[in-house]
Amino acid sequence: xxxxxxxxxxxxxxxxxxxxxxxxxxxxxxxxxxxxxxxxxxxxxxxxxxxxxxxxxxxxxxxxxxxxxxxxxxxxxxxxxxxxxxxxxxxxxxxxxxxxxxxxxxxxxxxxxxxxxxxxxxxxx
Amino acid sequence: xxxxxxxxxxxxxxxxxxxxxxxxxxxxxxxxxxxxxxxxxxxxxxxxxxxxxxxxxxxxxxxxxxxxxxxxxxxxxxxxxxxxxxxxxxxxxxxxxxxxxxxxxxxxxxxxxxxxxxxxxxxxxxxxxxxxxxxxxxxxxxxxxxxxxxxxxxxxxxxxxxxxxxxxxxxxxxxxxxxxxxxxxxxxxxxxxxxxxxxxxxxxxxxxxxxxxxxxxxxxxxxxxxxxxxxxxxxxxxxxxxxxxxxxxxxxxxxxxxxxxxxxxxxxxxxxxxxxxxxxxxxxxxxxxxxxxxxxxxxxxxxxxxxxxxxxxxxxxxxxxxxxxxxxxxxxxxxxxxxxxxxxxxxxxxxxxxxxxxxxxxxxxxxxxxxxxxxxxxxxxxxxxxxxxxxxxxxxxxxxxxxxxxxxxxxxxxxxxxxxxxxxxxxxxxxxxxxxxxxxxxxxxxxxxxxxxxxxxxxxxxxxxxxxxxxxxxxxxxxxxxxxxxxxxxxxxxxxxxxxxxxxxxxxxxxxxxxxxxxxxxxxxxxxxxxxxx
Numbered sequence: 001x002x003x004x005x006x007x008x009x010x011x012x013x014x015x016x017x018x019x020x021x022x023x024x025x026x027x028x029x030x031x032x033x034x035x036x037x038x039x040x041x042x043x044x045x046x047x048x049x050x051x052x053x054x055x056x057x058x059x060x061x062x063x064x065x066x067x068x069x070x071x072x073x074x075x076x077x078x079x080x081x082x083x084x085x086x087x088x089x090x091x092x093x094x095x096x097x098x099x100x101x102x103x104x105x106x107x108x109x110x111x112x113x114x115x116x117x118x119x120x121x122x123x124x125x
Numbered sequence: 126x127x128x129x130x131x132x133x134x135x136x137x138x139x140x141x142x143x144x145x146x147x148x149x150x151x152x153x154x155x156x157x158x159x160x161x162x163x164x165x166x167x168x169x170x171x172x173x174x175x176x177x178x179x180x181x182x183x184x185x186x187x188x189x190x191x192x193x194x195x196x197x198x199x200x201x202x203x204x205x206x207x208x209x210x211x212x213x214x215x216x217x218x219x220x221x222x223x224x225x226x227x228x229x230x231x232x233x234x235x236x237x238x239x240x241x242x243x244x245x246x247x248x249x250x251x252x253x254x255x256x257x258x259x260x261x262x263x264x265x266x267x268x269x270x271x272x273x274x275x276x277x278x279x280x281x282x283x284x285x286x287x288x289x290x291x292x293x294x295x296x297x298x299x300x301x302x303x304x305x306x307x308x309x310x311x312x313x314x315x316x317x318x319x320x321x322x323x324x325x326x327x328x329x330x331x332x333x334x335x336x337x338x339x340x341x342x343x344x345x346x347x348x349x350x351x352x353x354x355x356x357x358x359x360x361x362x363x364x365x366x367x368x369x370x371x372x373x374x375x376x377x378x379x380x381x382x383x384x385x386x387x388x389x390x391x392x393x394x395x396x397x398x399x400x401x402x403x404x405x406x407x408x409x410x411x412x413x414x415x416x417x418x419x420x421x422x423x424x425x426x427x428x429x430x431x432x433x434x435x436x437x438x439x440x441x442x443x444x445x446x447x448x449x450x451x452x453x454x455x456x457x458x459x460x461x462x463x464x465x466x467x468x469x470x471x472x473x474x475x476x477x478x479x480x481x482x483x484x485x486x487x488x489x490x491x492x493x494x495x496x497x498x499x500x501x502x503x504x505x506x507x508x509x510x511x512x513x514x515x516x517x518x519x520x521x522x523x524x525x526x527x528x529x530x531x532x533x534x535x536x537x538x539x540x541x542x543x544x545x546x547x548x549x550x551x552x553x554x555x556x557x558x559x560x561x562x563x564x565x566x567x568x569x570x571x572x573x574x575x576x577x578x579x580x581x582x583x584x585x586x587x588x589x590x591x592x593x594x595x596x597x598x599x600x601x602x603x604x605x606x607x608x609x610x611x612x613x614x615x616x617x618x619x620x621x622x623x624x625x626x627x628x629x630x631x632x633x634x635x636x637x638x639x640x641x642x643x644x645x646x647x648x649x650x651x652x653x654x655x656x657x658x659x
Contacts (some may be wrong), residue, residue: 111159111162
């Protein structure tokens with residue numbers, strides 16, 4: 001019992017989860033009870049705003065978008081580190097060392113970008 | 126609410142203290158890896174291979190030299206100490222075990238790089254393909270080679286892996302340990318998929334390693350979260366203190382947390398029941414990579430296990446020791462018994478590495494300074510022998526491809542006595558025969574287990590000796606096969622290697638012999654390096 005007493009903070013999390021599950025279940029059950037049922041094969045097809053569905057549900061996208069999403073993630077994560085640093089860069093305690101450290105941090109990323117560019121990964125074929 | 130509130134950071138800004146000399150070996154290897162990336166992009170294609178190999182070897186040797194000044198700057202670094210609460214919040218602990226492991230990994234890395242650089246007269250490294258995803262000899266592969274996608278990029282990848290491996294036993298907190306785990310793993314996932322021959326096996330190895338490795342990383346992270354919930358901090362010092370003083374009420378978090386973190390680490394050393402990837406990956410990966418992986422990853426991961434067991438979770442030892450004892454027993458028994466049934470040389474060595482992981486775990490579980498020294502010595506002895514053994518495996522060929530089936534090795538000793546003799550010697554070292562490093566290292570860990578491990582230590586040592594006896598049969602069978610059976614008509618040949626591979630085989634074998642005949646120098650060094658800093 002002692003063991004659980006200190007975990008009581010997590011009770012709220014469990015309650016939220018439980019409430020969520022309960023809400024969805026209640027909605028589904030209520031729909032099932034209230035709505036009329038008329039099953040039809042056409043109702044099982046993909047809904048495309050009234051137009052007849054064309055092709056399969058699975059479609060290929062070009063793999064080269066991957067490179068750009070990848071680069072986006074790299075620089076987005078990079079910015080996550082830059083913003084908190086930017087708010088304190090004027091602090092006298094931080095000094096030039098932090099500027100150099102940040103330059104090294106960016107430099108490593110830019111180096112990777114240079115490698116990718118040189119190898120032709122950024123060219124849109 | 127939680128009993129232990131998350132420990133607050135100091136209110137005022139404090140710059141972190143970095144002792145650059147202490148982390149110089151790490152910086153050199155990382156720098157060399159970055160320069161390697163630039164070389165890959167800008168150096169002329171025909172000279173890239175030579176530049177990359179030279180850069181990697183020079184970088185690693187430079188790092189090895191830099192360990193000497195770093196040894197004078199031992200202590201925790203990369204962080205700050207909070208005066209008011211007397212907390213040490215440092216990301217890295219540069220101490221004896223860390224530096225010893227760094228030196229081991231760097232020197233074994235040199236041998237690994239030299240084995241990977243083997244060209245057999247071709248233009249690029251022989252074991253690797255420029256395009257791991259395509260069919261061997263297909264138009265795609267040719268196009269990839271023509272587009273300049275050379276195989277020399279394996280060297281920067283290896284350097285990044287070595288950087289992660291050096292970082293792994295040096296980290297002083299769980300998050301840093303996770304970062305190091307990823308840095309060392311990601312290049313290895315790629316490297317194991319780049320085999321030029323038997324491509325499907327290689328691709329399978331890469332995928333399996335990646336998926337199971339991602340699983341184990343998730344285990345590690347989840348354990349980290351639970352331990353943070355327990356202690357309110359990810360630093361090993363805080364963790365140890367929280368366990369010593371912490372309320373029993375939170376044990377619901379400590380036990381699963383410790384267990385999950387250990388799962389993540391035991392996966393990397395291939396301990397049973399987290400070993401399923403080992404034979405497949407060791408077989409599928411390019412043979413030089415397998416040797417490098419078997420030696421260096423194991424050293425790095427055991428360094429991390431040592432730090433976690435002796436610094437982070439030491440005060441809660443009674444909570445998790447029994448689980449680890451069970452893992453050690455299973456690892457020795459399963460590794461030894463299953464190695465008997467293997468018919469493929471690389472799989473045989475993989476199961477042998479699993480059994481060795483069990484023997485090393487016996488040393489870890491002795492919980493003593495002497496035991497740390499024994500484990501460190503074992504990792505050096507096993508690593509050098511393994512790199513040389515896999516390098517020899519990569520030389521035995523039939524129709525240009527590696528002949529790894531045991532039956533193909535029949536009669537090898539009669540036709541190539543030197544190579545087969547070296548391999549037989551390494552087999553004897555794996556078996557733990559006197560006058561080889563294997564005997565000294567096994568003696569060291571088992572005597573540490575009997576000396577300070579208590580009753581469980583004695584049981585573990587007895588099981589360990591029995592399992593060694595089983596593995597002796599396996600290795601003896603290989604030797605008998607090589608020297609006392611007739612070669613088949615379509616006999617295999619031993620390709621004449623270049624200087625680099627010859628060098629790494631020779632050094633690996635000589636180290637195995639030297640550590641068997643005159644082990645005291647390294648044993649002393651390992652013993653002196655066995656003090657963790659807190």
